[in-house]
Amino acid sequence: MTNIEQEVASYYDKLLKRNAGEPEFHQAVAEVLDSLKIVLEKDNYYADYGLIERLCEPERQIIFRVPWTDDNNQVRVNRGFRVQFNSALGPYKGGLRFHPSVNLGIIKFLGFEQIFKNSLTGLPIGGGKGGSDFDPKGKSEGEVMRFCQSFMTELWRHIGEYRDVPAGDIGVGGREIGFLFGQYRRLANQHESGVLTGKGLTWGGSLVRTEATGYGCVYFTDEMMKARGESLDGAKVIVSGSGNVAIYAIEKAQELGATVVGFSDSSGWVETPNGVDVELLKDVKENRRERVSAYVDETQGASFHDAGSIWDLSADVALPCATQNELGGEHAKKLVANGVKYVAEGANMPSTPEAVEVFRENKVSFGPGKAANAGGVATSALEMQQNASRDSWTFDYTDGRLHTIMSNIFKMSDETAKEYDREGDYIVGSNIAGFKKVADAMLAQGVI
Incomplete structure (x- = not known):
C-alpha cells in the first residue's frame, strides 16, 4: 500500500467514526475516494491544506422540526433537512426529497454527489440537498399544502438565489414546488423567482425542466x-x-x-x-x-x-x-x-x-x-439563468443546451479517464473531472 493509499484509508476510517450510521454517505464517499487516489498519486498538491477532509465535510447542516395539521385537525410532526455541502463554484444547488426513508445520512450522500454532478455541468453552482421524512402519498391537497408551508417557514431564511437554490426530487413535483414558492414569497415579501427551480411555466419555470x-x-x-x-x-x-x-x-x-x-x-x-x-x-x-x-x-x-x-x-x-x-x-x-x-x-x-x-x-x-443524471440540475441552472435575465427560452433551444451539456459531460469523463490510464471507466473519469474543478476553486479561495 502506497503512502497516498494509507492516507486515504486512514481518513476514510475517521469519516466512518465521525459519521456513524450513515451507510449511503459512506458508500458515496468511498467511491469518490477510490478514484481520487489516482489523482493524489499524480498531482499530490491536492493532498495539501486538508482539501479532501474539507470536501467531505458539509459547510452547513440544518435540521428542523416541521409541525403541521392533518385533515382531522391532528398535529403531526416531521423532520426537515438541508445540507449545504460546498459552495466553491456557486450557490448551493440540489433538490428536496419528501419520502419516509429520508434521514441525515441520505441527504448527505445526495448532497455529496451533487457537488461533483454540478461541477460536471460546467455551470456556476455548488452542491446541496434537502428534504423531509414526510410522505406525500395518500395525503390530501390541503395536507400537502400545510406541510409545505410549515417546511418553508423554517427553510426560507437559509435559501436565496445567491445563497441556495432548491429544486424538486422524489416526492416533490410541480405541486409541492408551487406551495413552497408561495410560502417563500409570502415570508420574503418579494417575488424572488430564482430561489426555487422546477416552477410552473407561467411564473418563472423553464421548458424541458420536467423532461x-x-x-x-x-x-x-x-x-x-x-x-x-x-x-x-x-x-x-x-x-x-x-x-x-x-x-x-x-x-x-x-x-x-x-x-x-x-x-x-x-x-x-x-x-x-x-x-x-x-x-x-x-x-x-x-x-x-x-x-x-x-x-x-x-x-x-x-x-x-x-x-x-x-x-x-x-x-x-x-x-x-x-x-x-x-x-x-x-x-x-x-x-x-x-x-x-x-x-x-x-x-x-x-x-x-x-x-x-x-x-x-x-x-x-x-x-x-x-x-x-446531471441533466436535471443542468436545466435547473438554465432556469436560474432565465430568471436572472427575466427571459423565457423555447423548448428546442433549451433542449439543445441540455443535449450539448450532456455531450460535454461524456466527453469530459471520457477524456479524463484516458488521461489517468483508465479508458472507458466513466466512474473514474467523472469523479476526477468533477473533483478537479471544485478542488482548484477551493485551493484558490483559501482555507475556509
Missing part, C-alpha cells in the same frame, strides 16, 4: 454507445421506475429508435415487448397517480409481475431510474447474462458497489449518476 433528467440520461447513454460504434436505434432498453425520470427516459429512448421492454414501480414491474405507450403511462402516473398495474389493464401486449425482478429481462441497455441501491450484484450478473452492454444511472447511486464491479469485470459501459 431534463430522463432526456439527459438517454443523451449520455447515446454518447456511450457512439463511442463503441453503436446507437439506440433498434436497441432494447429496460427502465426501472415510472416516475418523472423514468417516464421521460422512456420517451426519449423511443424517440431515438429504441424499444423499451419494461418499467416498474414499488408494486411490481411491467413487461412491454412491443414498447411503451408513453401517453398512457403519463396519464396513469402523472394525472391519476395510480400503480403500474393500471397501465396493463388499459393496453394490449403488456404484462404485470409482482414477483421476480425487472432486471431479469433481456435487453441491450439498462437505465435504473428509481432509487438508490436498487440494482445489486446478482441483478448485474443477470443483466450481463441477458446481453446488456450499457448501463446509465437515471437515479442517484441506484447500483450497489457489487453491481458496479460486475459491470467493470464484464466491460459493460457504465454511466454513473453524477454524470448520467
